[in-house]
Amino acid sequence: EAGVAQSPRYKIIEKRQSVAFWCNPISGHATLYWYQQILGQGPKLLIQFQNNGVVDDSQLPKDRFSAERLKGVDSTLKIQPAKLEDSAVYLCASSSHGLSPLHFGNGTRLTVT
Amino acid sequence: DQQVKQNSPSLSVQEGRISILNCDYTNSMFDYFLWYKKYPAEGPTFLISISSIKDKNEDGRFTVFLNKSAKHLSLHIVPSQPGDSAVYFCAASRPWGTASKLTFGTGTRLQVTL
Numbered sequence: 001e002a003g004v005a006q007s008p009r010y011k012i013i014e015k016r017q018s019v020a021f022w023c024n025p026i027s028g029h030a031t032l033y034w035y036q037q038i039l040g041q042g043p044k045l046l047i048q049f050q051n052n053g054v055v056d057d058s059q060l061p062k063d064r065f066s067a068e069r070l071k072g073v074d075s076t077l078k079i080q081p082a083k084l085e086d087s088a089v090y091l092c093a094s095s096s097h098g099l100s101p102l103h104f105g106n107g108t109r110l111t112v113t
Numbered sequence: 114d115q116q117v118k119q120n121s122p123s124l125s126v127q128e129g130r131i132s133i134l135n136c137d138y139t140n141s142m143f144d145y146f147l148w149y150k151k152y153p154a155e156g157p158t159f160l161i162s163i164s165s166i167k168d169k170n171e172d173g174r175f176t177v178f179l180n181k182s183a184k185h186l187s188l189h190i191v192p193s194q195p196g197d198s199a200v201y202f203c204a205a206s207r208p209w210g211t212a213s214k215l216t217f218g219t220g221t222r223l224q225v226t227l
Contacts, residue, residue, distance in 0.1 A: 004156070042117070042202050042217030043157070056214055091156055101147065102215065104156030 002026065004105035006092050012111045018080035021108045025073070025094030031055075032069055033102060034077050035091040043091055049075065082112045116140045117205050119218035126225055132190040134221050136203030139184065143205035147215070148177060148188050151200045160201075161188070193225045 005024040013019050025032050030051050035043035046065065048056040051072040060067070064083070069075040079086055089109050093102040118137045126132045136146075144165035149157035163170040163177045163186065170177050176189045190197055203218040 040219065042204075042219050043215075044217070045214055048214065093156070101159035101162065102157075104149075104158070106154065106156050 004092055004094055004103055006090075006105035006108055008108055009106065010109050010111075012113065013082055015084055015112050016081040018078065019082055019110060020076050020078045021090050021092075021110075023075045023077070023092030023105060025075070025092070026096075026103055029094035029096050029103070030072070031095045031097065032075050033093040033095075034067055034075070035093060035104075037089045037091055037107070039088070046077070079110075082110075084112050086110060087112045115219075116143075117203055117216050117218040119201075119203055119221050121221050122219070123222040123224070126193045126223065128195060128225055128227050129192045132188075132193045132197065132223055132225070134188040134190075134201050134203075134223065136186045136188075136218055137184060138186075138205050140205070140216075141184070142207055143216075145206040146177070146179060146186050147204045147206070148175075149202045149204060149217075150197075151202065151220070157202055190223075193223075195225050195227065198223055198225045 007022050032049045034046040036046050037043040046060045047067045049069040052069045067077045089107040091104050091107045093104045095102050116139050147162040148160040150160045151157040161172050161175050161177050163179050168179050179186045200220045200222045202220045204215040206215050
């Protein structure tokens with residue numbers, strides 16, 4: 001089975017610019033997650049979708065971060081405007097149901113200068 | 114507030130010996146625990162899990178032990194192999210029936226030497 005696809009792999013932007021990341025989950029997986037992993041830390045959940053509805057976005061900085069999952073398949077995560085502290089790896093994951101193990105993509109490494 | 118803690122940032126073990134990675138948690142509401150393995154430039158991959166109704170789960174060379182009273186779990190790898198060299202993340206989840214949300218530890222880098 002094809003894994004979780006993410007693009008781009010790397011992105012370098014200046015602070016105050018905007019950036020978007022794309023994720024295509026494993027086919028048939030209803031649950032999709034975006035995680036932020038800052039260097040030296042574990043992944044931290046930003047948002048969880050069940051089909052195209054948001055289940056949990058309590059840790060998403062909504063003043064600058066937004067995410068959508070139209071049609072319950074692909075998802076995009078946007079940051080506008082970016083700050084230096086947003087430098088991190090952004091991981092997308094999917095699962096077939098709530099507590100089945102997550103399958104992660106390879107992530108997008110964002111550097112904000 | 115770090116609810117899942119991996120206090121050893123790194124561990125070096127000789128090939129063929131046992132690797133023991135430790136994890137502590139503070140939230141007594143967690144009842145499902147997982148270990149993920151991460152190679153450089155790749156996403157974490159699921160390794161093994163354990164429910165709070167068990168105290169041990171085994172899968173080949175990997176065994177996870179859970180001590181609920183101590184809020185402690187450990188991952189044993191035996192025998193260790195060079196391909197096991199990676200960062201290992203412990204993760205914990207809230208109760209079934211609610212929106213699942215994994216809380217990850219900061220990871221332990223395991224190096225298996227020849």
